[in-house]
Amino acid sequence: MARSSDPHDLFASAQNGDRGAIARLLSFIERGGEPGRLVGRLAYPLSGEGYTVGLTGAPGAGKSSLTSALIGHLRSLELEVAVLAIDPSSPFTGGAILGDRVRMQDHATDPGVFIRSMATRGHLGGLALATPEAVRLLDAIGRRWILVETVGVGQVEVEVAGKADTTVVVVNPGWGDSVQANKAGLMEIADVFVINKADRNGVDETRRDLEQMLELSDLPSDAWRPPIVPTVATDGTGASDLWEAVGAHREHAERSGQLAKRRSFRSSEELREIVANRLRERARDICTGDRWDALSAAVADHSTDPWTAADDMLAGVDA
């Protein structure tokens, strides 16, 4: 099928449910630049109705199986769902279904399910900026439930997953050792805990471990207290409990005003980051030409220091 590659046309097709068009628009977003920005501008006014659920946890915790189980449950409720699988470690997986996400392919032919792996392929702001843009696109074309799955527990993953409306942190029995590195970061973003692979030993200890950490975090009495949901994602056990927990968090967040507050904070943060990126692009533009070459050479031979040279370069921008 011959098709226009103009973002406006693609956006219209995407609104009519054309999956190829959605995929191409997401590629524009991944690559950043003017076309990506145009997609963002088209989507922005139409977005705001969708609800995002982030899923994160250590590699091997079973996030993909859990996402797949959740898709199955949502489909049984006749809800449409879109999934973004975020992979910061791989710059080359964009658009492809990853090997370990093979289970999700069960849903690949269901028109009520849209699944896409995301990586950065040039977007200057990285996945931290590209992901909310992708979410808004899916939202704007009418996907009201958007699952955002990240592959690890590094800083980027936690940051991306923590920007969802409800964040699900997936652990396993005996998780303590595997994610020692970023436990605090995970505790901070969790709205719901899942103990996946709950058919293994150690579920009670893990629950006590999590509860103890929640005690220590000293939540105010009216704050949301993350529930702990055991699941066996591979056979779907607990998927409906998880969905109920997500719904309970949503209701609490809406009623308490937390959702509006969180979204407004996220939107300022994003704006701040876009401003910073613009300035970074400007830095790239500044750092060329004869003046740059001369100052750069002066720093290289230690006749001036780099801070003084930077002041000199920036004097032009201040004026």
Add this chain to the structure above:
Amino acid sequence: MARSSDPHDLFASAQNGDRGAIARLLSFIERGGEPGRLVGRLAYPLSGEGYTVGLTGAPGAGKSSLTSALIGHLRSLELEVAVLAIDPSSPFTGGAILGDRVRMQDHATDPGVFIRSMATRGHLGGLALATPEAVRLLDAIGRRWILVETVGVGQVEVEVAGKADTTVVVVNPGWGDSVQANKAGLMEIADVFVINKADRNGVDETRRDLEQMLELSDLPSDAWRPPIVPTVATDGTGASDLWEAVGAHREHAERSGQLAKRRSFRSSEELREIVANRLRERARDICTGDRWDALSAAVADHSTDPWTAADDMLAGVDA
């Protein structure tokens, strides 16, 4: 001993070999800001004579043992040495000797050896900017051999280690699986390969593996070809061979002009990064006040998109 905390005074003490003063100046650099910058300005004109050797490799490859063995060898040649152990994953280790670096403590009381762990504690440019500043400080106060050890093979580690004059990549027999993730990045920065733990099986296969990768990288005939040095760091075997390989690379790099080229490139990159950081600080300053609040609210309620809002904010900076 009562002591001034003025960077000028500390710098003078550091030049006289006062280790406490060196440590405090490095803390200024870690924290960034004006005092750190002042330390940088003091060090810059006096630096340029030192030579840096970067050591990187997967966790558990034995980098700390190897560094320790190298220190022992350098001391046997009556050379003074400074070691910076860079740990991007931990923001809290600054100044402390890490647990797994305990072997280096053998040298802790030797006045010819200075060892320091570095982490970022506020430096806006992160370790990528703080490390060269720390190296220049050590250089400026007369430490001519500076070893920079990084703890992992992530992007930051490879970036930091790759900025040395000679970069040593440490692998183990059967390394293939452990560092799959960033093999290409390691190949690119390696000036010398070490196969540490060479008393284990698989040294020949690992050597063939490395040689094959070097073939594939299709080096020009006059280019430096990274030698492969087997070592057993725990008993010092191979430390002198490694030092000879480093010396051979240095000689080649000096004769061919590569060293000058590399240093000049590094210095431009650093200047570019400093300019970008200044602009980032400026972004932080811009993103406050009534105008920011109004635009931020407009984005939050989707009445304007963040790119248009960013344009509006930045219009003031352009003028």
